[in-house]
Amino acid sequence: MKPAPFAYHRPATLDEALALLAEHGGEAKPLAGGQSLIPAMNFRLARPAVLVDLNRVAELGYVRAGRDGLQIGAMTRQRAVERSDAVRSAAPLLAEAMPFIAHPQIRNRGTVGGSLAHADPAAELPAVMLALEARFRARGPQGERWIPAGEFFTGILETALGPDELLLEVVVPKSPARTGYAFAELARRRGDYALVGVAARVTLDRRGRCQAARITLFSVGDGPVLAAAAAAMLDGQEPSPEAMRAAADAAAQRDIDPPSDIHASAAYRRRLAAVLTRRALARAVERAAQASQ
Amino acid sequence: MDQQVPIGVTVNGVRHERAVEPRLLLSDFLRHELGLTGTHVGCEHGVCGACTVLLDGDAVRSCLILAVQADGHELVTVEGLAPPGGGDELHPLQAAFREAHGLQCGFCTPGFLMTLVPFLREHPHPSEPEIREALSGHLCRCTGYQGIVAAVRLAAGSAP
Numbered sequence: 001m002k003p004a005p006f007a008y009h010r011p012a013t014l015d016e017a018l019a020l021l022a023e024h025g026g027e028a029k030p031l032a033g034g035q036s037l038i039p040a041m042n043f044r045l046a047r048p049a050v051l052v053d054l055n056r057v058a059e060l061g062y063v064r065a066g067r068d069g070l071q072i073g074a075m076t077r078q079r080a081v082e083r084s085d086a087v088r089s090a091a092p093l094l095a096e097a098m099p100f101i102a103h104p105q106i107r108n109r110g111t112v113g114g115s116l117a118h119a120d121p122a123a124e125l126p127a128v129m130l131a132l133e134a135r136f137r138a139r140g141p142q143g144e145r146w147i148p149a150g151e152f153f154t155g156i157l158e159t160a161l162g163p164d165e166l167l168l169e170v171v172v173p174k175s176p177a178r179t180g181y182a183f184a185e186l187a188r189r190r191g192d193y194a195l196v197g198v199a200a201r202v203t204l205d206r207r208g209r210c211q212a213a214r215i216t217l218f219s220v221g222d223g224p225v226l227a228a229a230a231a232a233m234l235d236g237q238e239p240s241p242e243a244m245r246a247a248a249d250a251a252a253q254r255d256i257d258p259p260s261d262i263h264a265s266a267a268y269r270r271r272l273a274a275v276l277t278r279r280a281l282a283r284a285v286e287r288a289a290q291a292s293q
Numbered sequence: 294m295d296q297q298v299p300i301g302v303t304v305n306g307v308r309h310e311r312a313v314e315p316r317l318l319l320s321d322f323l324r325h326e327l328g329l330t331g332t333h334v335g336c337e338h339g340v341c342g343a344c345t346v347l348l349d350g351d352a353v354r355s356c357l358i359l360a361v362q363a364d365g366h367e368l369v370t371v372e373g374l375a376p377p378g379g380g381d382e383l384h385p386l387q388a389a390f391r392e393a394h395g396l397q398c399g400f401c402t403p404g405f406l407m408t409l410v411p412f413l414r415e416h417p418h419p420s421e422p423e424i425r426e427a428l429s430g431h432l433c434r435c436t437g438y439q440g441i442v443a444a445v446r447l448a449a450g451s452a453p
Contacts, residue, residue, distance in 0.1 A: 007296060008315030008361060038357045039338035042318070051315070055362060079351070103430030105408060106339060108351040109358065190429040 003041035010053040014060065014139070017052055018166060022141045024050045026163040031055070032075060032114030035106045060113070060168060065090050069173040074113025074166070079104065081112055091172045093181035093199060097128045100183070103191040113167045116152070119159045119223060122193040126153055127218035128183065130226060131199035134172045140165030153223035178211075179203040180287030182280040185219075186272055188263075194219045195264045196272040198251075200280040202239070204288045210234040210243075213284075215251055215277060220258040220269055227255035230277065239285040248278035300364035304329065305373030313360045320344040322360035323370060331371040331403050335432070342431030345404040346370050352408045371403035374410070386410060386448045395444030397435030405431050409445060418449055 011017040021028050029048035031037060032055075040046035054060065060075035063084045070090040072081065081087050082098035101107055101115070101124050115125045116136070129136075130149045137146055140162050152160050161167060175181075185197030197218045205211040213234040215227040230251035237243045251273055258269035297312040304327060311326055318337070323329045323346070335341035337356045344355040347369040374384035386406055389395065396402040405428065412419070412427045419427070424445045425438075433441060 002318065002321070003316040005295075005314075005316055008298060008359075010361070034359070034362075035339060035354075035357055038318075038359070041316075042337045042356070053359075053362065102339075103342075104412075104427070105342065105345055105352045105354055105430050106357075108348075108353050190426055 003038070004044055004047040006048055007050045008053065009050065010056050012056050012058075014057055014166070014168070017054055017057055018139060018141070018164070020050075020052045021164045021166065024052075028052050028163075030117075030166060032117070033077065033110040034114075035102070035110040036114070036118045036120065054166075063087060066171070069171050070094075072112050072170045072172070074111065074117075074168050074170070076112050078107035078110045078112060078115070082107060090174070091132060093132060093183055093201060094128050094172065096181070097124045097183040097199065100124050100185055100187075100194070100197070106191075112170060116170065117159055117161060117167050119153050119155075119157050120193075121156055121221060121223050122197075122219040124183075124185070124194070124197060124199075124218065127197060127216040127224035128199045129170060129172070130224045131181075131201050131214050131216040132172045132175075133214070134170050136167055137169040137171070138165045138167050144168075150226065156222045158223075175201065176203050176212075178205070178288055178292040180284040180289070180291055182283035182287070184276045184280045184283075186276060193263075196220055196258070196269050196276055198273070198276045198280045200277070200284045202234070202281065202284040202288045204239070204285070204292055206292075208238070208289065208292070210237050210239050210285075213247070213281070215247075215255075215281070217251065217256055217273055217277070220256040220273060225256050227251040227277070229254040234281075239281070241282070244281040244285065245278055248274045248281060251277045298361045298364075300361055302363045302366060302368055304368045305370060306377075315359060315361050317360045318356055319346070319358040319360045319363050319368075320355040322363070323355060323368075326360075329370050329372050333400055333403055335400070335404075340432070341401070342404040342408065343401050345407040345431070347407055347411065350411060352411050369407070369410075371406055374406060384410075386413065386444075389444040389448035390441070393444035393447050394440035395436065396440070401431060401433045401435075405433070405441060409448075413445070413449055416449075419445065421446070 028050035031053045060073040062073040064071045065086045088095040134149045185194035203212045213231040230247040233247045252270045260266040333343040335343035
């Protein structure tokens, strides 16, 4: 069980990497942390003719607290994000989600950009970035562009990136005041892909009512799902246990259309979605209230 | 397509230079090129943990890294744990595994050890939940994990 042969390039700069992708068009695949691509190649589910290894492109590995928000270079290792004080203070939802991504051995290699560009519907990072309204900076032969998280994920393992485009950076905007967050998932064993997961961000107004809620679920469809109906039910409401339960039920019944597979039935996933969303909302509201004091 | 890439890696303190095909996995490079067969190959997709080695001090799956990617890096495999010299002396963690029945067939053991070395460096006095979480990236089909947890506690000097 070995990868099929491929031509290997390891550019040292972003410009070189982009030139290689442009030269080889759809034949080439960028290699980030390799924690999804290499297993797929080991099983020969993926047989790229050309690999462009980004691991020497040092300019893509950083975490910075900037004026517009938290900037994370696409090649930043997940473990570095997990351990970053800047992430903990600027994007606590992201910090809370990081330990749920696979195992430490995988996070030591896996990158933020790699996970986002891979767009596994069961992955944590896409849902977290969607909940946080992150913006993705990509560059290709046509130049650079910004893609909002809401437009980035287009299907199972599909993104808005072109074959000769690279994801360079993710920017997580600053959260408004009086904002709380929570992340929750259920997996059969620690480190497994979640059966269902949820990321929630709640902002309260000065009177303690819900000013804005943003809830995303994953492992319930073709990509991260924004639970718009659930969020709308909370808008302007007192975040009472009843209101949160009703919103969580709406998320499970109206916002998602989960699949049945060998891991869980659709009905079980809906049930989990309701329970996890309710718990996540309760914790997010509690934290938002603490942040309001 | 038989591209050969020259690489230089330091494994257990010894420098090796080879030319390798890009598709050669680091796990196979260690076993077949260097003859370091202590690194075991189980699932080859990052689930079982048997092939775990240290890359610049961090535990990683050697089946999910290409040998060419290790160029210029420093590796430690299970062969690098015991004091050099070829005597009977074991690394304290290895001794604890033997003492606490942390292994039976031994296939998974090198991977567990390589994960636990950096874990114990970061968590010198781990709680049992911390130990179990640290072990979660490894599969063992013999022990039921109890002996492994006991071995970690013993090595950390926190035996119950």
